[in-house]
Amino acid sequence: MKLSTSGSSQHPSRLNCLSPTLKENNSRKRKGERTRTKNDGPEKNDNRGTLKVDATVADQEITYPTDLKLLNTSRENLERIIDLLYLRPADGTKPRTYRRNARKHYLNIAKKKKKTKKQIRRGIRAQLQYISRDLKIVDSLLLKPGRSELLEKRDRELMATIRKVYSQQKSMYENKTHQCENRIVNLLQPHVRPIVWGKDKAKTEFGAKINISEVNGFCRIDRFSWDAYNESTDLKMQVENFKQTYGC
Helix, strand or coil: CCCCCCCCCCCHHHHHCCCHHHHHHHHHHHHCCCCCCHHHCCCCCCCCCCCEEEEEEEECCCCCCCHHHHHHHHHHHHHHHHHHHCCHHHHCCCCCCCHHHHHHHHHHHHCCCCCCHHHHHHHHHHHHHHHHHHHHHHHHHHCCCCCHHHCCHHHHHHHHHHHHHHHHHHHHHHHCCCCCCCCCCCCCCCCCCEEECCCCCCCEEEEEEEEEEEECCEEEEEEEECCCCCHHHHHHHHHHHHHHHHCC
16 A cells, blocks of 8 residues: 655544654655665675685694604614615724614514503613714714715705704703704604694694685685794784785
8 A cells, every 4th residue: 555645635643653664765755865675785885705714734644753753763764874874895894783672672662552651761762872873873984085975965964854853852851841943753854843733633733834715715825834823913914915806
């Protein structure tokens, strides 16, 4: 039913029964304004789009690192390098590395399902002693002319990594701690760092930490770092990049 407000014969009570919305629309019509309806669509807004941000860790395909396993791998590589540097005719008797005893000591602890802290510390101390002995042998062989040329670039870089691992593990053993700056967890990928994430499944993950922003199904990596960082510091930068890219 269409209500009319024109004419002097209209009953006053009919005007009073009009809803406030109808009264406002009638007032706009008299002023020449256009009444907004549902078919007109949403109001025009300069702001548009939705920005989603999240941080995660891209896991590296490495074995789960432990101090004992890392030291054992370092020792085995040192023994391999000693075999490369040693020349039987010129060096005479080969230096003793006690590799069989070192392997036996490692397996006695590694094969146990439940390891006590005392057993782990004893195993770490033994591996540190073997590594220290092997490093002295390698240094003595490298002093001889032409021996450094026997090592490839990969082995030279591996030697530098093993020295850092030995220094870190020795410092943590003496100070009775499990934390150190720029801790190495893998010999072949020394750039990988442990990222404490706090998840129930894995509280610590190993890989690169990335901060991602997603717009309309497209993802953009805003930050990529091998070191741990606070992702909340990137929020302002991500919002400004969104405004600069999409203009809103």
